[in-house]
Amino acid sequence: METISIIDSKNHVNEKVKIGVWLTNKRSSGKIAFLQLRDGSAYFQGVVVKNNVSEEVFKIAKEVKQETSMYVTGTIHEDSRSHFGYEIEVEDIEIVGESEDYPITPKEHGTDFLMDHRHLWLRSSRQFAIMKIRNEMIRATYEFFNKEGFMKVDAPILTGSAPEGTTELFHTKYFDRDAYLSQSGQLYEEAGAMAYGKVFSFGPTFRAEKSKTRRHLIEFWMIEPEMAFTHQEESLEVQERYIAYLVQNVLDHCDYELDILGRDKDVLKRYTELPYPRISYDEAIKMLQDSGEFPDVEWGADFGSPEETYLAEQFSKPVFVMNYPKAIKPFYMKPHPTRDDVVICADLLAPEGYGEIIGGSERATDTEYLKEQIEKAGLNMKDYEWYLDLRRYGSVPHSGFGLGLERAVTWITGEDHIREAIPFPRLLNRIYP
Ligand code: 4AD
The missing domain is CATH 3.30.930.10 (Bira Bifunctional Protein; Domain 2)
Known part of the structure; x- marks a missing residue:
């Protein structure tokens, strides 16, 4: 299995790959978790389906904090709904570095705060x-x-x-x-x-x-x-x-x-x-x-x-x-x-x-x-x-x-x-x- 960058997803459609990423945001329903991921080359979505992964992986997907670094393993799919055009269906997650509560959240911040960070x-x-x-x-x-x-x-x-x-x-x-x-x-x-x-x-x-x-x-x-x-x-x-x-x-x-x-x-x-x-x-x-x-x-x-x-x-x-x-x-x-x-x-x-x-x-x-x-x-x-x-x-x-x-x-x-x-x-x- 190849380790790739997100930007190269287009060359690996329907292939199983491993990517080192950080979590930028997430949302989840009972049965599915959507992880917004970045690796410095691009941003895309990881989809974790409860029924297709181990209990432990789904628990990580639901609980992982913003800016945690990890390796995700899964299959690349085309995703016409997203701007990037591809997503990864995640099968496994390996945490590399846990994140404390990240100060920059998806809500609005003032310029001074952002410049300090x-x-x-x-x-x-x-x-x-x-x-x-x-x-x-x-x-x-x-x-x-x-x-x-x-x-x-x-x-x-x-x-x-x-x-x-x-x-x-x-x-x-x-x-x-x-x-x-x-x-x-x-x-x-x-x-x-x-x-x-x-x-x-x-x-x-x-x-x-x-x-x-x-x-x-x-x-x-x-x-x-x-x-x-x-x-x-x-x-x-x-x-x-x-x-x-x-x-x-x-x-x-x-x-x-x-x-x-x-x-x-x-x-x-x-x-x-x-x-x-x-x-x-x-x-x-x-x-x-x-x-x-x-x-x-x-x-x-x-x-x-x-x-x-x-x-x-x-x-x-x-x-x-x-x-x-x-x-x-x-x-x-x-x-x-x-x-x-x-x-x-x-x-x-x-x-x-x-x-x-x-x-x-x-x-x-x-x-x-x-x-x-x-x-x-x-x-x-x-x-x-x-x-x-x-x-x-x-x-x-x-x-x-x-x-x-x-x-x-x-x-x-x-x-x-x-x-x-x-x-x-x-x-x-x-x-x-
Ligand atoms: O017009 P300036 O001062 O020209 C020179 O320094 C010449 N010695 C250049 C030359 O002929 N080799 O500055 C050139 C450009 C400006 O057009 C502007 O784009 C930028 O440098 N510049 C600044 N950019 C950001 N902050 C400043 N304080 C700047 N001052 C100039």
Whole structure:
């Protein structure tokens, strides 16, 4: 008899198998017990019929507590009534680990309670579906960038430089010196691009942002591609191909999980159709002003959630907003060739109210310009000498971008809050568990 995973049930119909499972829920009548089972690969039902099993097995089935781990042995049947499509008719149960009274019951719980029990909450079917989709997006990311000829160059997490501004840094001691947790691997990816052409990093990044919104994490994972001999327009094409690839792979490989979440697949399909619309920051400001909903918005303002949501709602696909004011963007962005007030950059805004999922730009190549900007930003020139070397020794036009993984997961899974998109979220007031 084979030991299988629940997800492989379809290959074992009418066969006798053994599966290691946990009990998520149960109900029973006098003669039959229905055990809801999970094993990390899927969720399905075990049916225990009193007349077909020993007295002892039926007693276990009636009394076993939620989250008890066990081996069940039985025959797989098709089950057209269930969403999963298969069930097991249980013949034998072997308890592996008994469970105490489980704190998370099928009734409703508040968010704080669930976040305090995040280590257990991860076992629920919704969390399972989100984490599987996150995993698929990570897998597809590696596949996409490998197919497109990118090489992974890992950026350090302890750094001495602050690409995205000095106000959101986590400070730490590095022996007798100061160091910071990385806000972005970008500057290191630029070095990588000058060495290997097309590179990307994928790692944790940290922002000491005192924002308590449904889009902000303190610790999040970012995918940061960087491309030598590449202008912004080609970078935008890579970005939209990448996003369409992520969505298509989730559609192709996560049908079961999308159904658990109740995510509308037709809506997701629309996001695989390229190209995505592009508007300039100037046009975005005009749209906001014309809407009448943002009476105070003026050219030069950065967009908050309401502005991004309004803009994205005007399109049925993600939209690029291009060329923001220089004053509200980081020091490394390439100045516009004919305008002094904007830089060559774009944010990609996701539809359905999810806001910015990608930030990217063409990078400034002029050493003197960069020095000025570094000074203006109040950064320590000495910390950036290595970065300026990239311009001194064979500088080329280059562009790159950063996708916040959890923002993208929240959007693709259709969740309300970014805390659901990462196994153990770090939030303004939470570092437990
Ligand atoms: O726009 P950002 O700050 O861009 C950079 O860090 C660039 N250095 C990237 C690059 O060009 N290589 O951040 C990029 C993305 C955002 O679009 C968003 O998806 C995500 O990172 N992000 C956050 N996600 C969760 N919580 C936060 N606090 C985030 N801040 C940014």
